[in-house]
Amino acid sequence: MITAGRFAKRAPGWSGVRIRPDAVAAWCFLLPTLLLLLLVAVYPLLYSFFLSMTNAQVSGPVLFIGLQNFVRLLHTAIFTLTLSNTLWYTLGAVTIKLVLGLALALVLSQQVPGMRWIRGAVLIPWVVPTSMAMLAWTWMFDSTYSVVNWVLMHLRVVSEPIAWLGTPRLARFAVTLVNVWSGLPFFGINFLAGLVSIPQELYEAATVDGAGPFVRFRQVTLPLLRPVLATVVLFSVVMTSSDFATIFILTKGGPQNMTQILSTLAFKLGLATGDLGNAAAISLYLFPVLAVSTYAQVRLMRRVWQW
């Protein structure tokens, strides 16, 4: 404020005078937020980089060992399995959410009586705390009392109960399905928002030109939905690859680490074993995904939103 006052006195009438007090006020308003983010997000992230390059345990001396953790991990069977699990989990879940999300958005865009209720109902999985829903899914996939099995057996799809969470391939399917369950609302509602912002005249023009529903979808809907599709997919790649509660509660990474992903392995090593150096290195293998996705999103945001 002192600076602003002096500045104003020295150069009255200069247009810069209006900018100066603004800048002081701006930094005052931003200070609490910036301090908080530096302290609780940036600092821990940097600290994580530091830990990953040490042999830190919960207690005892800390030795700097460079990139040794990262290199050694790549030669560990459990870690490479975990890395590929994370990759397939993310790829599988995001693809299914993308396809089903588009279908859901098309259904939700229809104007029929009661659509508000349908929209509300399909958004519920987003609202319910993930960990609480995961308990319900664990129970629904229970080895003895699974309601899913009961239904499948009565529809004569299977003849005996299936161990959903105890069989490697089925467990992978189950955790992906459950991730789709919790992530689908976000896809559906954002695609819907994108759909309704497409001008109706474009569809009318396409219809006049003789385009059927499929051609209209491919030539009008998809191209105009591209920015929304990109934003949602990029966001979901980060969220899915760093998912924790789904796997931690449903399978704990089992059976035999077949559903282990980076976050659950880092948690296991860091908290159960106390091997902080390796745990930090494991979770930082997520960092490239985060960096690429963030870069792409910032680029996208700048194009959509003019500063």
Added chain:
Amino acid sequence: MVSSARRRVLVTYLTATPFVIFALFPLVWMLMTSLKTNIELYDLAQNPFLVRAGVTWEHYRFLFTQTAFPLWLRNSAVVATTTSILSVVLAVLAAYALARLRFPLAEAVTTFVFIVYLVPTTLLFLPLARLMALFHLSNTLWSLIVAYPAFMVPFATWMLTAYFTTIPRDVEESALVDGCTRLSALRHVVLPLARPGIITAALFGFTLAWSEFIYALTFISTTELKTVTTGVVVDLIRGDFFYWGSLMGGALVASLPVVLLFALFFDQYVAGLTAGAVRG
């Protein structure tokens, strides 16, 4: 003959049905499980969709009298309320600066806030746990009150920045000409106009904080200090006893506050959920 309009309605309902069942089934299953007697729950010969032996409140009675469940609810309420208020206050100030004030680096700060918004909690829980121990905050609700705003403030700032830019400048500028300071212009002119946006940001923050899992799991180990999400998951599953009745009851009660808020403020939630995709 069925008119094409009525056929469209019918087709819409038919295609919506699987999505609705898929979305709601886990909640329905929580409710059904929590109301059945143990004898019926663990009888394999029974049709699990029917309640033959009558409804029981036993699981809920157990939950509220024999466990720390009421404490967990209280802890969650305390943490979620405190952090959402705190986050909205910080975000209003920051968003106002980013949306309204001209200063060098405004663009860089906006990008920075956006990037922090994308950093997942699974990347931060480990170093944060160390830092909490260092500052003697481990195993206190304070650890959560300090940590949660880190993901709540960026989202709220981002949403409110977009919201503030939709408020016409002239209203505020006339207040400034009348001798208001920036802060009082913000309080008396901008805030009342931004109420819907602020409510959305607060509701969203509350929901995120209420549902948070990994920080609460890592920072807090004492049963009585747990939040409802970690309490139900970690401390209700014990021994070889079948606790599914009370477990599902707990999961349902823990979901109810946010589901109710969602039902009451449906439009605000939709606005918040789509804030990222359709701006501009």
